[in-house]
Amino acid sequence: MNDHPTRKTLPRLDESLLTHLPPFSRLEKRQIRTILDQATSRRYEAGVAVFREGHPADRFYMLLDGYVRVVRITATGEQVTALHIPAGQLLGIARAIGRDTYPATAMTATESIVLSWPTRLWDTFVAEYDGFATETYKTVGHRVGEMNTRIVELATQQVEQRVANALLRLINQTGRKVEGGIEIDFPITRHDLSELTATTLHTVSRLLSGWEKRGLVLSKRKRITVCDPHALVVLGQG
DNA sequence: ACATTAATTATGT
DNA sequence: ACATAATTAATGT
Numbered sequence: 001m002n003d004h005p006t007r008k009t010l011p012r013l014d015e016s017l018l019t020h021l022p023p024f025s026r027l028e029k030r031q032i033r034t035i036l037d038q039a040t041s042r043r044y045e046a047g048v049a050v051f052r053e054g055h056p057a058d059r060f061y062m063l064l065d066g067y068v069r070v071v072r073i074t075a076t077g078e079q080v081t082a083l084h085i086p087a088g089q090l091l092g093i094a095r096a097i098g099r100d101t102y103p104a105t106a107m108t109a110t111e112s113i114v115l116s117w118p119t120r121l122w123d124t125f126v127a128e129y130d131g132f133a134t135e136t137y138k139t140v141g142h143r144v145g146e147m148n149t150r151i152v153e154l155a156t157q158q159v160e161q162r163v164a165n166a167l168l169r170l171i172n173q174t175g176r177k178v179e180g181g182i183e184i185d186f187p188i189t190r191h192d193l194s195e196l197t198a199t200t201l202h203t204v205s206r207l208l209s210g211w212e213k214r215g216l217v218l219s220k221r222k223r224i225t226v227c228d229p230h231a232l233v234v235l236g237q238g
Numbered sequence: 239a240c241a242t243t244a245a246t247t248a249t250g251t
Numbered sequence: 252a253c254a255t256a257a258t259t260a261a262t263g264t
Contacts, residue, residue: 159240189256200241205257221249221256 026131039115050106057094057102059116066112067186071105081195086174095122109186162197164236171226187222
């Protein structure tokens with residue numbers, strides 16, 4: 001068995017991979033071409049690190065397929081998930097916030113396809129590609145905003161409201177419509193949810209069981225479907 | 239109002 | 252069969 005990402009001989013990358021993604025959507029075909037020619041494509045198994053907190057930020061990444069958790073390691077060594085990133089977004093963009101080491105660890109939540117470029121290209125990307133800078137700063141802005149509201153929630157809200165809101169965010173960003181509701185599109189355990197909301201897996205388990213009896217959610221192991229988002233919104237307000 | 243501990247059951251390889 | 256996930260009850264702060 002082997003637990004590290006498989007290094008694959010590159011399939012030629014099609015330009016359509018990037019053309020519809022916000023940071024690149026304003027670019028000409030030949031610009032996309034040169035960007036792709038400088039990119040490295042790589043597939044990761046679920047649950048492996050793309051990069052690690054504190055390490056030199058020598059590359060930045062575009063998640064083409066899959067989901068990754070942005071995870072921070074606490075002093076006692078346990079992981080705390082800061083946020084989830086869906087396909088189509090940049091990650092590891094330490095350079096955008098003026099850092100030369102990664103501020104957090106990125107773990108794949110599912111099998112994932114990732115493009116990456118050496119960080120030294122960041123400045124030329126920003127300078128030469130129209131819309132790249134504005135779009136990426138938009139996403140970092142969105143992410144800090146989200147972490148901000150999470151902090152406020154942790155300080156002010158009770159557990160039930162926190163996990164309700166965490167669930168709502170998850171289905172908004174990584175939700176997939178299925179019959180009977182919206183399912184979180186990657187495997188997520190009660191323990192994961194408890195990390196997101198700073199509680200215990202037991203409390204999360206009880207809450208989910210309760211909500212399931214009331215028909216708000218549906219869950220099997222590692223799978224959670226929200227059937228009644230509005231009811232969760234109500235719960236989330238306290 | 240919540241965590242912790244522990245015992246029990248379910249589920250996926 | 253085995254490990255991991257989830258539930259449930261009891262007890263603690």
